[in-house]
Amino acid sequence: MEKTFKNLIKADYPYLCGSKLLLAVSGGVDSVVLAHLCKLAKLDFSMAHCNFNLRGDESDGDEKFVVDLADSLEVDVYTESFDTLNFAENHGVSVQMAARDLRYEWFSELSSSAQFEYTLTAHHANDNLETFLINLIRGTGPEGLTGIKNERDNIVRPLLGFSRSEIESFAREKKYKWREDSSNASDKYMRNKIRHQIIPVMEEINPQLLDSFAKTQQHLQESLDLVEDYMSLLYPKLVEKDKYGYTLDIEFLKKVPNQKQILYQLLKSFGFTEWDDVYDLIDAQTGKMVLSDTHRLIKDRKKLLLTEHNEKIGNKEYHLEKEEDLVMIPGMGSFHISEVEKMGQTSPSCIYVPERKLKFPLVIRKWKKGDFFYPFGMKGKKKLSDFFKDEKFSLPEKEHTWILCSGDEIVWIINHRADNRFAVEKSDSKILKICIT
Amino acid sequence: MEKTFKNLIKADYPYLCGSKLLLAVSGGVDSVVLAHLCKLAKLDFSMAHCNFNLRGDESDGDEKFVVDLADSLEVDVYTESFDTLNFAENHGVSVQMAARDLRYEWFSELSSSAQFEYTLTAHHANDNLETFLINLIRGTGPEGLTGIKNERDNIVRPLLGFSRSEIESFAREKKYKWREDSSNASDKYMRNKIRHQIIPVMEEINPQLLDSFAKTQQHLQESLDLVEDYMSLLYPKLVEKDKYGYTLDIEFLKKVPNQKQILYQLLKSFGFTEWDDVYDLIDAQTGKMVLSDTHRLIKDRKKLLLTEHNEKIGNKEYHLEKEEDLVMIPGMGSFHISEVEKMGQTSPSCIYVPERKLKFPLVIRKWKKGDFFYPFGMKGKKKLSDFFKDEKFSLPEKEHTWILCSGDEIVWIINHRADNRFAVEKSDSKILKICIT
Structure with a gap:
């Protein structure tokens, strides 16, 4: 010895x-x-x-x-x-x-x-x-x-x-x-x-208990190693990572046996406890979700979306004064307002607005149910929920969408679309350029 | 309750x-x-x-x-x-x-x-x-x-x-x-x-021991179900079944992680106990083998061959008398001898031999080391081992090869090749047709 x-x-x-x-x-x-x-x-x-x-x-x-x-x-x-x-x-x-x-x-x-x-x-x-x-x-x-x-x-x-x-x-x-x-x-x-x-x-x-046990445990570990290998094989077919979290492809999941167990393996480190609720999401309606302490799993058409809880993106509002030229907004970016002599090229991250139409301070907030706007380049008004639908926004995309308001009116769906009502007209002399970076 | x-x-x-x-x-x-x-x-x-x-x-x-x-x-x-x-x-x-x-x-x-x-x-x-x-x-x-x-x-x-x-x-x-x-x-x-x-x-x-245990055991079963799924996925890429048993593709095996564990999963129901010896076969020389009570695993170039022990195909010899027209040989088939007036079409399963050259009873036996013959259509003699090599016989194929002998001389490598020495000549009048079905 x-x-x-x-x-x-x-x-x-x-x-x-x-x-x-x-x-x-x-x-x-x-x-x-x-x-x-x-x-x-x-x-x-x-x-x-x-x-x-x-x-x-x-x-x-x-x-x-x-x-x-x-x-x-x-x-x-x-x-x-x-x-x-x-x-x-x-x-x-x-x-x-x-x-x-x-x-x-x-x-x-x-x-x-x-x-x-x-x-x-x-x-x-x-x-x-x-x-x-x-x-x-x-x-x-x-x-x-x-x-x-x-x-x-x-x-x-x-x-x-x-x-x-x-x-x-x-x-x-x-x-x-x-x-x-x-x-x-x-x-x-x-x-x-x-x-x-x-x-x-x-x-x-069994006087040889510890030896037998070591072998038993080794065999078990080896089997679980194969589970890991299998998951590594499935992972790239099942999971896509994007900036909001992970997207699981339910259509692929449904093609493999033991879906629930695979879902468990994929999600076991995200703190979920109500596994039956998680499994039910496979066939649930869009919008159903299950929460863990740290994460959220949402059914979205043929996908399951896994994102972190993000309390920072709650119902907070930010104000934008005319004289401020840089406002940082956590989780979104920085706003720049500048006065320009004439319109330049528009882009999803920049709008041009006539100053006379704006009521300061402008408000930056999350969208809420019932919000509507007049999409630039279209006739009439549209509910934001319909806009999201037409643009095929995922749930996390919707949740991460901020809007810029003047009073009660939407000026800009930030990063996506401006509002017709705030379009610059020929007669406008004072034009503000508002950009997010 | x-x-x-x-x-x-x-x-x-x-x-x-x-x-x-x-x-x-x-x-x-x-x-x-x-x-x-x-x-x-x-x-x-x-x-x-x-x-x-x-x-x-x-x-x-x-x-x-x-x-x-x-x-x-x-x-x-x-x-x-x-x-x-x-x-x-x-x-x-x-x-x-x-x-x-x-x-x-x-x-x-x-x-x-x-x-x-x-x-x-x-x-x-x-x-x-x-x-x-x-x-x-x-x-x-x-x-x-x-x-x-x-x-x-x-x-x-x-x-x-x-x-x-x-x-x-x-x-x-x-x-x-x-x-x-x-x-x-x-x-x-x-x-x-x-x-x-x-x-x-x-x-x-834990007063709730039985309930907790039932869940623990269920989780474990679910993991092992995934191992089964993984094996089902690998199986068709790894294993080929033929008439002698199963062929495992070592080249594919080497491409996946945890080869040993996969080999264990594939072979666990065939009674092997010396698993380290089994694993060593992956890199062993051709011809190395490991036995279980019922099966045999042999390294053969880039393959592992799994076959049943077959005691019937041991060193038994069978005799073929001239007057017999049908001899059944277990594990091989039936021999037919008939006298024909002239040669018909030859095939691997039929030969034509002049009666005068044969010493009855003919002997049907397994080939053994040192056996040689004069391949029909070639010059000179050849060791059977070299013939097998040239024809790329697998180990089980070699083992399942029977030969027909007249005295000490090989007449026919049954189902494969006749011997030059027993070729029919123009002058021969009594021709025997020997076939296996």
Whole structure:
């Protein structure tokens, strides 16, 4: 066993030799063993310890232990103290989640400021099985069953192939000192039940449980890798990205089997929870939508449109004074007003208006139901909703449409069409050019 | 709860009404409840009980109980007695597997002889979770985690959505009588540990365990459905079927990601166990092969050839006497010998040979290393191995090649090429026509 541990880094992680490493050390047996292994392998590493202040003096004792360990191993150590309970409360997450977020955020900061190439953690095979069982018991998607990844995002977990008892035996044999592991303190109740009441029974049935489990999990991961491959294949046929978000082609979706599951795969990272409502959109009427905390999915004819919630583009109004020559409007651009001697070339982003017809300040606002205007170059008036229909605007396009008003009258559907009533006449001497860039 | 049970069949399985049904009844609470529900729903059903003779008098008691139950419900009952232990030993399977195989085989026989349209079993949600955990503990592929299918192969399991305790409560409320469930007797040790020691702890952590688990398992099944879809998409590009088996196109395989996993998906039902050896074939030399109990996978240039083991085509020899006019050879066809006055048109499946040159009985055998012949229409002799090479024979083609010999000399590479030495000369009067059909 010792031999396996001793050669582990050089045999399986040769790229760690010569790299600048940050080692997460809680003070528990796993991270202590990994620290010693790193020292034996003569790696260039510093240690980092999070004090989550969850167990008073004990937490401080852990911190002191780790600082002393770093001293005896002659490596640098970083420590940081967190008000974990407060963070959890403020962010509405569990204490466990809070600790994890704080830890990884701090590691990431340390890594960029001190230029560490990899972060090492001491997760082992039992952690993997315990996490699997926690997720299984709580209920989870397939991703929750596939386990901690060995190497991902520059985080390396060299002990994932070893069990807790193997690590402990090795530590005893080498007479290492350690503190009882204080990590996962917040889900201790659940994790301890699993660790002490469930896994031992499983091991009575199959003494090779951890090995079998590692293979089971690998097979599962491999299957899910194929799902990813399949999605990569479908993606360019199904999804188009534009400036407002993503457009999903329902007609193509309907040609492939298991549409719902494909929709789930495409949308799973956008925070939706009401999946039946999402699936119902496939056959819903135009305009139906489903919301997540961050995104919105809208049925629009033969498409599904996925856009971010954009609260900035609410019902805000902006005013344009005559003497202002530049007004910035968030999410739209900048307005320029200038007096010109004669009309130049018109374009969707520029209009010419006789000053005498305008009531200042002009108002810039979103369009609303019932709005109508007199499209330039046409006879009579038209509802904006009909104009959008004729021009085949998508829902997000409609939503991102701003109008320029003089009093109650529409002067310009910005970026799209001017109004006849405000057309320049031969007799007009004072002409304003209004442009958006 | 009662309401749910009472309406279950009509609401969720309307197609069962009016169909002729076979209900598997062990005498345990689950199958007893299902029997009563079928009766309440006025279904047209008979009962079937397997006596596996695994617990002596108790087994006979179960049988008597089921016969009495059928009597009281006024439905037909079939019973069958099995020597399960013997079957398990003879077939080298576990007692549990033996019981399952015997049960489903008998149900299938009953269904075809008595024309039952569906077989109903009383599997419930706990069975599903227990089976999941058994497979998890033993180690399994993803399929072992997805659970019992509700409706498959005309077997319907209406109670899969209910827990054991819900079923028991309902049975107590209705004052039904039942026998303690004798099924799964052989894996009782393992199943009981899971049932009494593991699942209760999981339920302490999450009282809604069975519901969460059902969703987890459904998500997993949906992901695996996508793997199937992906494979269906790749299959026609990757695999070609011919008369010897299947040909896998390695060049195409190398173009897609996760080749090994795809190879696994393609080959998983052919009994291979040495998967690393299988994967190594991708880059192996022509001729390398991996065996399963039933199949053989051979590297052949840019292909992998999958064929059944065919022991019939071993080293057997067949003899052809002059006076026989028809000889059947298993796996090849029938030989006809006839005397003709003059040569007709030659073809790969017919040769003309002067009788005087033949030593009877002629021998029909597989080719072997070192064989050579004098190809008709060419000068000199040639090794059979070189002939195969020039003709671009695949490995299975070579293996399925038979030769006809006169003494030590090859007369005919059957179906392919005759030998010069046995060509008919002008002076020959007695000509034999030998054909294979």
